[in-house]
Amino acid sequence: xxxxxxxxxxLTAQEGEFITINCSYSVGISALHWLQQHPGGGIVSLFxxxxxxxxxxxxIATINIQEKHSSLHIxxxxxxxxxxxxxxxxxxxxxxxxxFGKGTKLSVKP
Amino acid sequence: EADIYQTPRYLVIGTxxxxxxxxSQTMGHDKMYWYQQDPGMELHLIHYSYGxxxxxxxxxxxxxxxxxIRTEHFPLTLESARPSHTSQYLCASTSNRGxxxxxxxxxxxxxxxx
Numbered sequence: 001x002x003x004x005x006x007x008x009x010x011l012t013a014q015e016g017e018f019i020t021i022n023c024s025y026s027v028g029i030s031a032l033h034w035l036q037q038h039p040g041g042g043i044v045s046l047f048x049x050x051x052x053x054x055x056x057x058x059x060i061a062t063i064n065i066q067e068k069h070s071s072l073h074i075x076x077x078x079x080x081x082x083x084x085x086x087x088x089x090x091x092x093x094x095x096x097x098x099x100f101g102k103g104t105k106l107s108v109k110p
Numbered sequence: 111e112a113d114i115y116q117t118p119r120y121l122v123i124g125t126x127x128x129x130x131x132x133x134s135q136t137m138g139h140d141k142m143y144w145y146q147q148d149p150g151m152e153l154h155l156i157h158y159s160y161g162x163x164x165x166x167x168x169x170x171x172x173x174x175x176x177x178x179i180r181t182e183h184f185p186l187t188l189e190s191a192r193p194s195h196t197s198q199y200l201c202a203s204t205s206n207r208g209x210x211x212x213x214x215x216x217x218x219x220x221x222x223x224x
Binding site (some may be wrong): 031033035040041042044045048052074086088097098100102103104 | 141143150152153155200202204209211212213214215216217218
């Protein structure tokens with residue numbers, strides 16, 4: 001079992017829909033990251049969380065430390081939101097302190 | 111805007127050649143990483159560094175080496191390229207200060223070995 005699990009793996013939505021991507025982790029962490037990667041593109045950081053909730057434009061990220069769970073929400077989704085969304089955690093261990101989920105591929109149809 | 115740079119962006123080389131992928135960051139970050147990512151697939155850690163003269167191996171390290179002589183520079187060398195090395199290589203950095211800091215990625219180096 002991976003230490004960082006994301007769901008769903010793939011998600012198709014219609015433009016305007018509210019989208020939720022989930023991330024669960026099984027290790028102790030100091031921070032959690034949500035990252036975005038467009039097809040053929042680089043990876044950009046959307047949020048870094050250690051508690052509570054953060055909002056940036058139409059994106060909202062929440063984390064529940066007790067339940068070891070985080071969600072990324074996209075309101076009023078748009079085709080340009082189509083990308084892979086990756087959850088990563090700062091944890092101890094042999095991965096250089098960063099453990100990545102496998103990503104959620106989001107496709108928003110017009 | 112991230113200040114982390116990778117060169118070359120695209121490279122085609124022959125089997126058996128030695129290649130060094132460059133990564134530099136101007137943010138003074140302690141931690142730097144190299145990942146390999148095939149299209150549509152997850153990231154695989156190759157090497158990482160917690161600071162100058164500190165390097166550690168990841169899951170895919172056996173056919174490559176890194177060095178960290180300066181804080182800002184973390185080059186990755188493939189001693190003898192093989193077609194199986196064809197992939198995208200991503201460099202990343204973050205700070206070791208505090209409990210967690212934003213991760214910055216370079217734009218990637220696309221390597222094709224023929």
